Amino acid sequence: MKIKGKMYISILLMTLFFLSVFLLVQMYVTKADYASSVMAPPENVVRDLPTKVIALNSKTLPPSEATLVGIGDILIHGIVYKDVKAGESYNFKPLLANVKPYINSADISFANQETMIGGKEIGLSTYLPLIVQQKSGMR
Structure with a gap:
């Protein structure tokens, strides 16, 4: 053995x-x-490109500011659908109620929504793939 x-x-x-x-x-x-x-260097590349001198603009613009607000990872799972169900529709606004003042105070706000926006035509789904109501998309 x-x-x-x-x-x-x-x-x-x-x-x-x-x-x-x-x-x-x-x-x-x-x-x-x-x-x-x-x-590998690409073939048929023009190496001697003509240069053009551009005169600098002597005018100076006044300084300006903008505020940005970003929200990350808006990801809607099945339990979220249950929480926001309102009859035959869905109301996602309460989910962002606590951060609404921050979003509204910015000049530019954006969100990273990690789902596809679908609806009745495509259908809804949860993990994976995530297809959400059109109302959840920020416009």
Whole structure:
């Protein structure tokens, strides 16, 4: 039994060794091919481009300011749909009620909504893919 066990372990170790070597060689070759295709200079490139001197505008504009507000990761899961269900529709406004003053105080506000905006035509879904009501999209 000891000889069979040693033989199986030896075969397993040799297989792992050769597999590792094969994968390393594949990775090296693939990386070299990728680098050569990315690093190769493009053909038919005009190297001597004409330059044009542009006179600087001597007028200076008065300084201006703008405030930005960003909201990240608006992600609507099934439990959120239950919380905002209002009859046959959905009301997402209460979810942003606490941050509404901050959003309204900015000159520019934006949100990262990590869902597709759909509706009755496409249907709604939760995790994954996330397709949400058109009312949840900020316009």
